[in-house]
Amino acid sequence: NAGVTQTPKFRILKIGQSMTLQCTQDMNHNYMYWYRQDPGMGLKLIYYSVGAGITDKGEVPNGYNVSRSTTEDFPLRLELAAPSQTSVYFCASKTGSSYEQYFGPGTRLTVT
Amino acid sequence: RKEVEQDPGPFNVPEGATVAFNCTYSNSASQSFFWYRQDCRKEPKLLMSVYSSGNEDGRFTAQLNRASQYISLLIRDSKLSDSATYLCVVNGRDDKIIFGKGTRLHILP
Numbered sequence: 001n002a003g004v005t006q007t008p009k010f011r012i013l014k015i016g017q018s019m020t021l022q023c024t025q026d027m028n029h030n031y032m033y034w035y036r037q038d039p040g041m042g043l044k045l046i047y048y049s050v051g052a053g054i055t056d057k058g059e060v061p062n063g064y065n066v067s068r069s070t071t072e073d074f075p076l077r078l079e080l081a082a083p084s085q086t087s088v089y090f091c092a093s094k095t096g097s098s099y100e101q102y103f104g105p106g107t108r109l110t111v112t
Numbered sequence: 113r114k115e116v117e118q119d120p121g122p123f124n125v126p127e128g129a130t131v132a133f134n135c136t137y138s139n140s141a142s143q144s145f146f147w148y149r150q151d152c153r154k155e156p157k158l159l160m161s162v163y164s165s166g167n168e169d170g171r172f173t174a175q176l177n178r179a180s181q182y183i184s185l186l187i188r189d190s191k192l193s194d195s196a197t198y199l200c201v202v203n204g205r206d207d208k209i210i211f212g213k214g215t216r217l218h219i220l221p
Contacts, residue, residue, distance in 0.1 A: 033209075042199075042213035043156070090155055099144040099203050103155035 001026050004104035006091050012110045013081040021076040021107050023091030031094045032074040033101065034058075034066065036087040043090065049074055050096075081111045113138045115210045116202050122216040125190055132186040133215045135200030145183045146201040147174055150214065156199055159185075187217075195219045 007022045025032065030051045035043040045058030049068040063085060065077040074093075078085060088108050092101040117136045125131045137145075145162035160167060162183045166175040173186040183202075187194055200212035 043211045088153075099201070099209055100146065100158055100161070101156075101201075101209065103157070106155050108153075 003027065004091055004093055004102050006089075006104035006107050008107060009105070010108045012112065013078075015081060015083065015111060017081050018077070018079045019081070019109075021078070021089055021091075021109075023074045023076065023104060024072050025074075025091075025093040025102070025104075026072065027093060027095075027102065028071060029093035029102070030071065030096050032068065033092040033094075034064070034074070034076045035090045035092065036060065036085075037090060037106075038087050046076065046089075078109075083111050085109065086111045115139065115204050116200055116212040118198075118200050118212040118215045120213060120215060122218050124218045124220055126220050127190060127192060129190055130186065130188045131190055131217065132184055133198065133217075134182045134184045135202075135212050135215075136180075136182045137200075137202045137210075138181070139202070139204050140178075140181060142202045142204065144203040145174075145176055147183075147185050148199040148201055148211075150197045150199055152196075156211075159198070190219045192219050192221060 004025045033048045034046040044060045047066040049055045055066050088106045090106045091104040094101045115138050147159040148156040149159045150156040162174040162176050171188045175184045197214040197216050199214045202210050204210040
């Protein structure tokens, strides 16, 4: 199993541009999450999904959108990128019967 | 009171020493507790689950104190490779997963 994969690894965006961060898991996990982590700070939950077709807001959803059309994929969309969205973005997944999360390697995004 | 609180550190500890840090949680109904390790610029990875009876994995021991609502992590005979940030994770209200901000540990040669 590849686990949780994220693309791209790095990206530089100009203010106002948009992009999609990809996240795929091959463990058949129902639950998937998007977090952001600013330098020296903890993880903040952006959006999560408990299954295909179901998404919900986390702590910091403004400026982001998600979709969950399949169990495997949970893309995160940034519209109108702002410097405040410069961060490392982690995708994670878990089964419905455990609280243990498996994380992807992260996407480092810089908005200038 | 924050849902999960950790001393951010850093803890600077000489190699070979024993170090311990705690994490307090506010929801008395929490049932699942974990310690994750995060290396610099990497993703968090599960270090160990924390069971009611406590558990040990090599040099690492995790314990739960329900009465005082905290979990602890003890590292014995610390190695340079133990340098990392240790994240406390607790299940919160409405089944949410709450991450602490982490405790930074530096093992000094």
